[in-house]
Amino acid sequence: MHINSIVKKRPFIVSGPCSAESLIQIKKIADQTHNYIDVFRAGIWKPRTSPDSFEGAGKEGLKWLNEVQAKFNIKVSTEVGTAKHVEDCLEAKIDILWIGARTTVNPFYVQEIAEALKGVDIPVFVKNPVHPEISLWIGAFERLYKSGLDNLTAVHRGFYSYGSSAYRNDPKWEIPIELKSKFNNLPIICDASHIAGKHNLILEISQIAMDLDMNGLMLEVHSDPKSALSDSEQQITPIEFKNILKNLIFRDGDLKSNKVKSKLAEIRKKIDKLDEKIVLTLKERESLVKEIANFKLEHGITIFQLERWFEILRNRKSQAVEINLDKKIISDIFEQIHKFSIATQTRIMK
Ligand code: PEP
Numbered sequence: 438m439h440i441n442s443i444v445k446k447r448p449f450i451v452s453g454p455c456s457a458e459s460l461i462q463i464k465k466i467a468d469q470t471h472n473y474i475d476v477f478r479a480g481i482w483k484p485r486t487s488p489d490s491f492e493g494a495g496k497e498g499l500k501w502l503n504e505v506q507a508k509f510n511i512k513v514s515t516e517v518g519t520a521k522h523v524e525d526c527l528e529a530k531i532d533i534l535w536i537g538a539r540t541t542v543n544p545f546y547v548q549e550i551a552e553a554l555k556g557v558d559i560p561v562f563v564k565n566p567v568h569p570e571i572s573l574w575i576g577a578f579e580r581l582y583k584s585g586l587d588n589l590t591a592v593h594r595g596f597y598s599y600g601s602s603a604y605r606n607d608p609k610w611e612i613p614i615e616l617k618s619k620f621n622n623l624p625i626i627c628d629a630s631h632i633a634g635k636h637n638l639i640l641e642i643s644q645i646a647m648d649l650d651m652n653g654l655m656l657e658v659h660s661d662p663k664s665a666l667s668d669s670e671q672q673i674t675p676i677e678f679k680n681i682l683k684n685l686i687f688r689d690g691d692l693k694s695n696k697v698k699s700k701l702a703e704i705r706k707k708i709d710k711l712d713e714k715i716v717l718t719l720k721e722r723e724s725l726v727k728e729i730a731n732f733k734l735e736h737g738i739t740i741f742q743l744e745r746w747f748e749i750l751r752n753r754k755s756q757a758v759e760i761n762l763d764k765k766i767i768s769d770i771f772e773q774i775h776k777f778s779i780a781t782q783t784r785i786m787k
């Protein structure tokens with residue numbers, strides 16, 4: 438089975454519990470969801486932060502997955518973190534493997550997995566690394582491609598951000614978009630559960646993923662989320678899961694009618710004009726920055742004055758608030774502008 442042929446049918450759905458806890462549990466979940474999904478998921482080896490947390494059922498769980506495979510005639514998937522996991526999964530004829538976020542960060546493990554999979558024709562999902570370093574994600578794909586694996590899918594599960602996001606993991610949507618521009622034919626699915634961290638946020642994240650034209654979703658579904666042995670807050674019941682699928686709106690990425698096309702072109706033209714102005718304004722700002730750098734040089738003043746920077750940030754943010762613009766976006770943009778301003782001044786003053 439090649440995942441590329443399946444993901445044309447949008448959205449491609451991978452779902453099941455965070456962890457396989459018992460045969461009864463995964464059969465119950467599969468029973469209630471198998472008609473709605475492409476691949477059943479369940480973690481067997483769980484990479485947990487604390488050694489006292491539930492670390493998965495281990496090899497025994499592979500037999501449970503085999504039962505789900507046989508009873509519901511469905512593809513099953515699980516996470517692998519070591520070559521031994523790969524060996525056990527291949528022996529058990531698990532259909533699809535995924536590399537978790539805590540493994541993608543480590544090139545040694547990715548390499549070990551890639552080598553264990555050499556010459557094997559099996560789809561592999563690769564989750565983004567825990568922190569927002571796209572080169573590690575790219576590197577993982579390159580290692581797998583080099584091992585002859587070409588049936589790969591990216592799983593976007595958000596990034597650790599030390600409490601600065603409304604979600605458990607900050608989506609940083611620009612990163613999967615950048616990945617897509619690097620590997621044009623690579624399908625990307627969104628693990629809305631691990632981004633959300635809370636069951637009530639999963640629909641909105643899934644909707645954004647669909648609007649960004651992602652190929653599918655990975656969702657954690659549990660028959661009794663409250664009693665789940667891992668990720669209890671973010672798992673949804675089979676009923677909630679079906680409701681989410683029902684409520685998702687699928688907008689068409691294709692430009693159908695000429696009327697739609699020309700309206701889109703008209704708005705884009707206006708955006709292009711504005712962007713041009715922004716670039717010219719930045720150029721003008723750069724000239725002033727150079728002027729001020731020369732002035733500071735002449736008068737022996739330091740480049741960076743903390744008070745002035747705070748004042749810029751404060752004023753730009755309050756202007757944003759006045760006109761109902763997101764102040765976080767404005768402060769991010771000005772941080773970049775300021776960074777370049779300092780770089781320009783440093784060059785002059787050297
Ligand atoms: C999981 O899918 O249950 C999991 C552990 O995910 P991640 O690697 O994205 O944290």
Ligand code: MN
Pocket residue numbers: 455456657667668
């Ligand atoms: Mn989980």
